[in-house]
Amino acid sequence: MAKVLSGAGLRGQVAGKTALSTVGKSGSGLTYRGYDVKDLANHCEFEEVAYLILKGKLPNASELAQYKTKLKSLRGLPAGVKTVLETIPADAHPMDVLRTGCSILGNIETEQDFTEQQEATDRMLACFPSIICYWYRFTHDGVRIDVETDDDSIGAHFLHMLHGEKPNALHEKVMHVSLILYAEHEFNASTFTARVCASTLSDIHSCITGAIGSLRGPLHGGANEAAMAMIEKFTSPEHAEEEMMGMLARKEKIMGFGHAVYSESDPRNEIIKGWSEKLAADVGDTVLYPVSVRCEEVMWREKKLFCNADFFHASAYNFMGIPTPLFTPIFVMSRLTGWAAHVMEQRADNRIIRPSAEYTGEELRTVPPIGERD
Ligand SMILES: CC(=O)SCCNC(=O)CCNC(=O)[C@H](O)C(C)(C)COP(=O)(O)OP(=O)(O)OC[C@H]1O[C@@H](n2cnc3c(N)ncnc32)[C@H](O)[C@@H]1OP(=O)(O)O
Numbered sequence: 001m002a003k004v005l006s007g008a009g010l011r012g013q014v015a016g017k018t019a020l021s022t023v024g025k026s027g028s029g030l031t032y033r034g035y036d037v038k039d040l041a042n043h044c045e046f047e048e049v050a051y052l053i054l055k056g057k058l059p060n061a062s063e064l065a066q067y068k069t070k071l072k073s074l075r076g077l078p079a080g081v082k083t084v085l086e087t088i089p090a091d092a093h094p095m096d097v098l099r100t101g102c103s104i105l106g107n108i109e110t111e112q113d114f115t116e117q118q119e120a121t122d123r124m125l126a127c128f129p130s131i132i133c134y135w136y137r138f139t140h141d142g143v144r145i146d147v148e149t150d151d152d153s154i155g156a157h158f159l160h161m162l163h164g165e166k167p168n169a170l171h172e173k174v175m176h177v178s179l180i181l182y183a184e185h186e187f188n189a190s191t192f193t194a195r196v197c198a199s200t201l202s203d204i205h206s207c208i209t210g211a212i213g214s215l216r217g218p219l220h221g222g223a224n225e226a227a228m229a230m231i232e233k234f235t236s237p238e239h240a241e242e243e244m245m246g247m248l249a250r251k252e253k254i255m256g257f258g259h260a261v262y263s264e265s266d267p268r269n270e271i272i273k274g275w276s277e278k279l280a281a282d283v284g285d286t287v288l289y290p291v292s293v294r295c296e297e298v299m300w301r302e303k304k305l306f307c308n309a310d311f312f313h314a315s316a317y318n319f320m321g322i323p324t325p326l327f328t329p330i331f332v333m334s335r336l337t338g339w340a341a342h343v344m345e346q347r348a349d350n351r352i353i354r355p356s357a358e359y360t361g362e363e364l365r366t367v368p369p370i371g372e373r374d
């Protein structure tokens, strides 16, 4: 059954057209350019899906090979970007670092003309992992890493720079799946931010910088970090259940659950949950995964609320040794494809986005002389 969408937050309002994805059309599904996300996650690498979203078709083998070679060649960072990254403190949030990194890249490699939009996007896709890991390793380990690795994929490039060694096949596969699941989601808050910015005919780095800021919040992409902060406090499924019941009684929001559009389930959840289970077995986890499953059971039993894409991403990323503050930046590395495709779509058929407001303020009044004011 589809959710009844109405009320505040523009819920249920059609705010534009898109050919990029459908969300919750049958109550639970997700498609990118007509392909089911489950099909894509089962059969594709992230670079294939990025190509699909950005260029409009699934690549054939030679197009994919060429695209991957091109992305590999764009991993390096200009000296000016490195200098700025080195001035950002170690306790900054990595989402703020990425927001600044995107913005400074837009100053150094400015999009001069909309004909450069595909090139600018490929550049960001290739170098966002470099930006985040260069800053992270410089400020946390005191090393200036080489960001121009020869790894085959964006996910492997990220894990290699983060951990200083190439990831194993399981971790590289999970990164492909994760980046595919997060890539595109219609008019979510961050994508809408990007489209509003694009509708003023602004440059693509401004659109993406704004979108990063919107994704950062815990009601959106930041929920994967908030979910981790919660589950890591639970020492057993029983403990999780007790704490969750308390949170629900206090009417606290539980991050990683619920969705603005889906009514019964988020189709991305069962996929990442499956991989989290495999990773749990791989690392010999006996706490975090069973705790996560119990949280899911309690929320469904008590509130009929289901896990969204973020919840099992928390344990999956944790099992791969990824520090929690880097969870949402990984989301950016993926959603960049959706954001950029929406910017291109908006530019191709543009009218400035400018809704109306219902006024709830004072009636018309005159300005009293300054000596007569309270
Ligand atoms: C990738 C993503 O961005 S997915 C979303 C990630 N965000 C989160 O996980 C944050 C937690 N979830 C939420 O805050 C919400 O479910 C949102 C922001 C995702 C959607 O918000 P809405 O569309 O307003 O939710 P919805 O209309 O379904 O809420 C219905 C009721 O369930 C409650 N509810 C929804 N989600 C939760 C939750 N996670 N925990 C507790 N209660 C919740 C709402 O408070 C609301 O109660 P009310 O009617 O008494 O006010």
Ligand SMILES: O=C([O-])CC(=O)C(=O)O
Residues within 6 Å of the ligand: 023, 182, 184, 185, 187, 188, 189, 220, 260, 261, 308, 309
């Ligand atoms: O669609 C939304 O509102 C949030 C979401 O799941 C996403 O952006 O992936």
